[in-house]
Amino acid sequence: MKTINRVIGAFAIVTSIGGVSAYAYEAGPVTGGGTIVGKVVFNDVVPTRKIIPNKDVEVCGGPREEPLIEVGPDKGVQNAVVYLVEVAKGKAWPAQSKTPELTNHKCRFEPEVQVIRAGPLDVVNDDPMLHNTHGYYGKRTAFNMALPNQGQRIPTELTRPGTVRIDCDAHGWMEGWIYVVDNPYYAITGADGKFTITDVPPGTYNLVAIQSLTGPLQQSVTVAAGKPTNLTIELKKQ
Numbered sequence: 001m002k003t004i005n006r007v008i009g010a011f012a013i014v015t016s017i018g019g020v021s022a023y024a025y026e027a028g029p030v031t032g033g034g035t036i037v038g039k040v041v042f043n044d045v046v047p048t049r050k051i052i053p054n055k056d057v058e059v060c061g062g063p064r065e066e067p068l069i070e071v072g073p074d075k076g077v078q079n080a081v082v083y084l085v086e087v088a089k090g091k092a093w094p095a096q097s098k099t100p101e102l103t104n105h106k107c108r109f110e111p112e113v114q115v116i117r118a119g120p121l122d123v124v125n126d127d128p129m130l131h132n133t134h135g136y137y138g139k140r141t142a143f144n145m146a147l148p149n150q151g152q153r154i155p156t157e158l159t160r161p162g163t164v165r166i167d168c169d170a171h172g173w174m175e176g177w178i179y180v181v182d183n184p185y186y187a188i189t190g191a192d193g194k195f196t197i198t199d200v201p202p203g204t205y206n207l208v209a210i211q212s213l214t215g216p217l218q219q220s221v222t223v224a225a226g227k228p229t230n231l232t233i234e235l236k237k238q
């Protein structure tokens with residue numbers, strides 16, 4: 001992705017970090033906000049990967065084949081993340097009752113895909129053996145921690161907006177994704193592929209839809225005051 005480096009108004013200073021711009025987002029009242037309503041689809045054949053656990057199989061399970069993208073019968077993509085980039089100001093962040101968590105559970109990351117606000121994250125081990133949870137922005141390590149004990153919880157921070165891939169150095173097949181955002185205009189698609197982003201100040205934005213197989217797809221979207229804007233976003237294999 002291209003490097004963006006400019007100044008917007010008096011408030012938002014942009015720096016390019018891992019392909020996503022970090023704005024100093026300013027929250028406040030939104031007048032005449034519109035809504036982006038959409039569906040993310042994938043029309044191609046769904047590729048799979050073979051998983052053959054080579055240890056801890058009593059917890060991790062046996063060999064299996066898993067889809068690389070979760071596509072429903074009507075082609076809707078579940079767990080795609082949709083967000084607006086370079087938003088200088090708008091609605092308040094949603095209330096957060098506790099720190100976001102990434103849990104190792106039966107050798108899977110739960111949630112497998114999540115969006116968090118830049119800031120703290122707790123990494124948890126629910127399993128009775130070692131996981132080594134390793135997060136990356138691209139090739140650069142974001143955090144790397146051994147969790148040998150069941151019930152262990154280690155706090156960390158993801159302070160930079162961007163895509164963080166999560167691996168486990170003890171179980172090579174484990175994979176998860178955390179999308180760190182710098183504004184509250186984001187959504188994760190449901191099982192039907194649909195999403196809604198509310199209270200968007202009228203204007204034209206860049207909207208990114210991203211999923212681990214397809215990578216990001218960016219498009220322009222114009223939101224009118226008080227109205228829904230309908231989108232269908234088709235993701236394709238890279």
Ligand SMILES: [Cu+2]
Nearest residue numbers: 131168170171
């Ligand atoms: Cu593991």
